[in-house]
Amino acid sequence: MIELAAAFAVAGAASNAVGTAFQRKAAAASSRGGIRLLAELVRRPFWVLGMIGVVGAALFQSLALVNGPLALVQPLFILELPFALLVAAPLMHRRLPHWGWWGVAGCVLGLAMLLAAAAPHGALDQAPLSRWIPALSLCVGAMAGCVLLATPGRPAARRAALLAAASATGNALTAALLKSASGTFADEGFLAFLRSWQTYGFALAGVAAVLLLENALQAGPLVAAQPALTIGDAMVSLVLGIALLREQVRTGWWLVPQACGALLIVAGVLVLSRAVQHIAVVPDATAKSEEAAG
Secondary structure (H helix, E strand, O other): OHHHHHHHHHHHHHHHHHHHHHHHHHHOOOOOOHHHHHHHHOOOHHHHHHHHHHHHHHHHHHHHHHHOOHHHHOHHHHHHHHHHHHHHHHHOOEEOOOOHHHHHHHHHHHHHHHHHHHOOEOOOOOOOHHHHHHHHHHHHHHHHHHHHHOOOOOOHHHHHHHHHHHHHHHHHHHHHHHHHHHHHHHHHOHHHHHHOHHHHHHHHHHHHHHHHHHHHHHHOOHHHHHHHHHHHHHHHHHHHHHHOOOOEOOOHHHHHHHHHHHHHHHHHHHHHHHHHHOOEEOOOHHHHHHHHHO
16 A cells, blocks of 8 residues: 555656646746736636646545555655656756756655655544644644745745745645545545535645745746745655654664655755756757758
C-alpha cells in the first residue's frame, strides 16, 4: 500500500506541475488581483487546461492519501518543482541550462534519502476536535499573516514568496482534511462523506489555496513563488501528519540521513530556482522558417 500511495503521489505531483505551468502562462498576461483575477482567468483556455491538471492532481492525491500517510504523500509533491520547470520551459519556449539538471538530481535524491530514512508510518484517517481546533487555528492564522504581509507596494519577489507560503499552508491543510474525508468515504460510504465537516473544510481550504496561488504567480517571478510553495507544503504537511494524525517517523541516528536529504532538497530547489533566471529563449519554429525563407 505504501508503494501504491507513493506512485499516486508522484502522478499527482506531475499533474499539478502541468496545471501550475499552464496557470502561470495565463496569470502572467493579467495585471489584476484578488477575485477579479480569478474572474478573468476562468475565460482563458490555458487556465482551464491548468485547472484540469489541478483536478487530476487532486484525484491522484486522494488515492495516495487513502493508501498512505500524509507525511509520506505530501513531501513527494516536492517533485512538482522539477516537473513544473521541465514542463514550463518548453511551454514558454525556454530551455533549462545544463547545470539546472543538478538541481533536479538534488531534489530527487534528497527526497528519496529523506523518506527512506524517515519511513513515515502509523497513519490515522481521523483526529479528535481537540487536535483539529489548534491545527485549523494555526494554519488559518499563518495564511492570514502571510496575506497581510504581502501588501501591494512591497518587492514583487517577497509578495510572491509570502502568497506562495500562504497557498502552501492551505494546500497542506487541504491534504489533511482530504485524508480525513477520504477515509470516511472508504470506511462508511458516500452519505457519511457528505455529512463529514472535513469534506466541506477541504473544499473551502482548496479554493483559498488556489486563489492564493493565482495571486502568487501573478505577483512575482516563479523563482520566488515555487520554492515557498513546494517546500512549505511538504514541511507543513509533515508537521500536520505527526501532530494531528499521530503519524510516526524514525528518530535516533536516522535523523542524520534525514537532515542530509533535507539539505539536498534545499540545495536542489535553490539550484533550480536560479536556473530559471538563466533559461535561454528557444526560437519559435515558425519564426525560424520565415526568417530562412526571407
